[in-house]
Amino acid sequence: MTCRGCAHFVDEPARIEAMIPGLTAMGSARASVRADDGICTVHDLVVTALDCCDRFSPRIKEDRGQP
Amino acid sequence: MLGLFTLAARAMGQDVTAFVTGFILVYVLSFAALVIGAWDSAQSYNVEPALIALALGALVANLVPLPMRLNEAFRVEFYIKTGIVLLGGTLPITLIVWAGPIAIVQASIVSIVTFLAIYWTARFLELDRKLAALLAVGGAVCGVSAVIAIAGAIRARREHMSIAVACVVTWSIVMIVVLPLLARAWYLPAGVGGAWIGTSEFADAAGFAAAHTYGAFARSGAVAGTPDQAIWSYTLLKVVGRDTWIGIWAVVMSFVAMTRWETPELRTRVSVLDIWRHFPKFILGLFAASFLATLASQSLSFADFETVVRPAFTTPLTNLRVWVFNFSFLSIGLTARWRGFIPASGTAFIAFATGVLVNVVLGFVLSALVFASYWANLER
Helix, strand or coil, rough: CCCCHHHCECHHHHHHHHHHHCCHHHHHCHHHHHCCCCCCCCCEEEEEECCCCCCCCCCCCCHHHCC | CCCHHHHHHHHHHCCCHHHHHHHHHHHHHHHHCCCHHHHHHHHHHHHHHHHHHHHHHEEEEEECCCCHHHHHHHHHHHHHHHHHHHHHCCCCCCHHHHEEEEEEEEHHEEEEEEHHHHHHHHHHHHCCCHHHHHHHHHHHHHHHHHHHHHHHCCCCEEHHHHHHHHHHHHHHHHHHHHHHHHHCCCCHHHHHHHHHHHHCCHHHHHHHHHHHHHHHHHCCCCCCHHHHHHHHHHHHHHHHHHHHHHHHHHHHHHHHHHHHCCCCCCEECCCCHHHHHHHCCHHHHHHHHHHHHHHHHHCCCHHHHHHHHHHHHHHHHHHHHHHHHHHHHHHHHHHCCCCCCCCCCHHHHHHHHHHHHHHHHHHHHHHHCHHHHHHHHCCC
């Protein structure tokens, strides 16, 4: 029931980099400092994989990271 | 190099075909930058390959419509962190032990003062608290990496992260040129200039470009010292002194955000283990490479080191590092496509600029006055 298993949670580096313009100019979503943080497409917030909320929607294998 | 980097790209889950295609372009353009930098006229004006690679990359990115898939190989961070680990092989661990504590003290003073300057200015200008915090860590700790780490820790808005990244990238590029020129105008010794750049630059890659440029001034005799001293003092200040604190900043900011800045949409938690989760692991590679190289050469005489170790190990490693750093500088230019940035708001830019001013002045005072004797005398 945490963000890690939520369909609204984007944690793929390539998608995060596409969602944050300029991120790759001096950094990377693959950086170890990001840990397992990602972007919640419902609240448009950067969240950790262990956060949770009432809008949880389980992720199925095929739509990993898809809203 | 192509084989090694392709293996690494594959291990990171990247598109291998796109990476190989993009890497060939990166290699060719880096080679061109090194050739141009070796020309007499370029050397007489101290135009380093670092700056040429940066300019070449920016020209290509903003004038030539490159396919997006080539971005797979334009990995500033990947190359710079590989280069930093390689640098560890030529940076004596004894130097880290000797100057590391001073670097940490200097970096901590500057980081805290800069953080407060940006945060308070941003709040005075009525910016959101979380945006203020992102701008502050971006200017105070280690640029985009700090923004990435702290954005998750404080549950920042995605848009705020973009604004903070735009401010950091813009000022980092400006400082690549400004800091070496200012340091040269005051004839700061190479080690002192490197320390100032390490204290006052915002991103690792941009700082290395500036430190390389300042090292070239030392090589040409324009300032005292050696190119190595500029790189070593920069690395000690930026990597050892500032980057190591990211995890701690993340936990502190996470605690502040959880207890004082409500995020009603979420149920959050904070753990001391977050220090490790957000720790930049490449620093361990730097320490390990430095320790192993020092251990392997400590029993050798100076003559043995010069005749055996230098030609067989130090020189090839340094050459490889020069290439990898050039890939990074070129990638800065290739990825800095201004039209793709979300324009930072004027107030955010002003708040960040205030921190830049404080950081640069305080960095100069600490590097060139308070701790100058340490940085001017760095030796193997």
